[in-house]
Every structure is written in structure tokens, then in C-alpha cells.
Amino acid sequence: MFFLSQIEHTLMLPPHLLSLPLDEAIKEQLDSIFLDKVIDKLGLCVSVYDIRSISGGFILPGDGASTYTAKIRLVLFRPFVGEIITARLKESTVDGLRLSLGFFDDIYVPVPLLFSPNRSEPDPGHTNRVDWIWNYMDEDYHVHGEDEIRFKVHDVRYPPIPLEPKDVKPFAPMVVTGSLDMDGLGPTSWWG
Amino acid sequence: MKIIETSAGALTNFELLDLLRSRGAGKDASRAIATVSQSEFKVFDYLEGTVACNQTREIIDNFVAECQKFDLTKAEILNIVNIRPRNEPELFPLVEECEQRMEDKTEELVETITRILPPHPSQADEANEEAAEGEEETEPEQAEGEEEQ
8 A cells, every 4th residue: 555665856945944954954845845745656645754865955046045856765655456445435426435545535436346236225314425235145235434445446547637627526636446346345344 | 856766665554654653643632743744644543543553563574474374475465464354255355366376274364364463452342242242142052952962
């Protein structure tokens, strides 16, 4: 789920950080640049692991602050295909389930990848919500809102940034598609 | 930004939790003064809810050593350490081609997992309650068995 990656980045150190020791200032600037952001092909940056080297410190003509080049290692959230992850249910609609990890919410399980055979029942309390029920050996198993749901990663995509703002849904730079179509997957309460 | 190495190593959930804890993340009121940011705290909360919250380095080293005889790939061991399957159906999606490769060793693997890796604290309480109920139920069964004899 979490990987270390080494990258090299050139950054400008804003003057309000000049009073701190250099490595602390660079770390703070790197935190503001990378934390909680998705890097294409690498995943969601969770934390700066360490700073391997800092070089530079020159002031380029026309700038008001010095530029440093730092080699750092980042901790990235990058699930691999075939990994099993435990998540919570965020919403359940006619298109399938949407799961959340707290720090990452764009996990979708579309209807073709749900457990089968299944059926859905519209939830009386809320309009768009639908309850998904698994029918196994003539017994009905419900997906409750509070359960922890285990899913298998089917695919991880990084859609390109749209040039024009599309519809109401905010743009998701990283989308994980999961599947629940196997023994042992689904709410943990089903499997004792 | 230039990528030097895309994958410099995989981390188990425990290793990341250990890293965040060493930076000062905690569940109590020390949140405001720790040098851990809000988004890192969300990851910390998620990890504390998984079985990684009870693991230690020795436990994981011990488990990896014991897994040598099962011929599992690194990714599968990582998955098992992160998820801690409690029985065979839970183990099934974690190991590819489980039946062919493991044959009858799945029971042994599940037993190794439940013995070495600690459960999540909330699960341990449920297991104790079930064990207590199980003991009460077996007693009347034994009484019936004696009557039949």
C-alpha cells in the first residue's frame, strides 16, 4: 500500500523561513508542496520520509529568494493491483459502492465487480442511496454502513487534469477501482 | 521535479505507523503540538484502526522467518501482515492460486498467522466474549452425550 520513492526537486525558499536551520526550512517547504497531493504514476504523497541531499542555494537573477535542489524520499500511497485493503463504506448508489480510507476517498466498486449474485433495494431513508445485498446459498447478506469492507484492488488510474471545469463533482486525480467478487472479500462481519 | 527511483522499497502499515509515532503522532491531546500535519493524522487514524497498531518489529521479523517454508511472495507476505486473515476464506484472496500452491498447508498457515500476529484490540475483546459463550454451550452438549451413553 505504501511505497518509498526517491525524487529530486528544485524549490525556492521563501524569506519567512530564513530564520530556521536549513534542513528544517526545506522540510517545511517540501511539506507544503507535496503533502496530500497526488503525483502522477507515484501516488498520493503521505509523508516526506527523509532528505538525502540539499545542494544549490543560489539566487537566480530576478528572484527574491534562493533556489535549492533537494533529493528526498517520499512515502506514497500507491496500492498495487491484487492488494487487499480494508476500508469503510462511504456511499452506496445504483452505480456501485464508494469506499473511503479516511485520507483517501476515491475508491469505487462498480456493479460488475460486486459480489454476485446480488440485488439492490432502494433505501427508504435517502433518495440516491441503494442497499446492496448478496444472495449466497439462499441467505441474504447486507452491506451495513458501519462495517469494515475488504476489497481487492482491480485498477489504479490517474486521469488527466481537465482543462475546463466539468460538472459538480470535484476532480479526482487518482481513482482506485476495487472488486468484491471473491471469497473473503466484502464486510469482515460476513467472514467471521 | 525529477523521479530518481519510483520504488525504493515497500512499507508495511506497521512501518508507516512507527514512522508517524516517532514524529510524535498520538491519539491523545498531544496532537496540537506534534510536528505531524493534518493529512498525516488522517493516515495515522486509519492505521490505528487496522491490526498494525499492535505489531512490533520482532513480531514481523518472526512471522517472515516462519513464512519461509510456505513459499509465499513478498507481496503476499505484505498483504498478510497488513490484513491478518483469521481463517481460510479470508486467506483465499491474499494468496494467488491458493489451492494449487498451498494444498493442505492453508490450515497450518492460518494457525501460524493467528499465533504470531496479534489481533486488533477490539477483535480480541470479541474473541474473548465468544470463547466464554462457547464454553457455556459445550457443557450441555457433554451432558446430553453422557445421557445417551
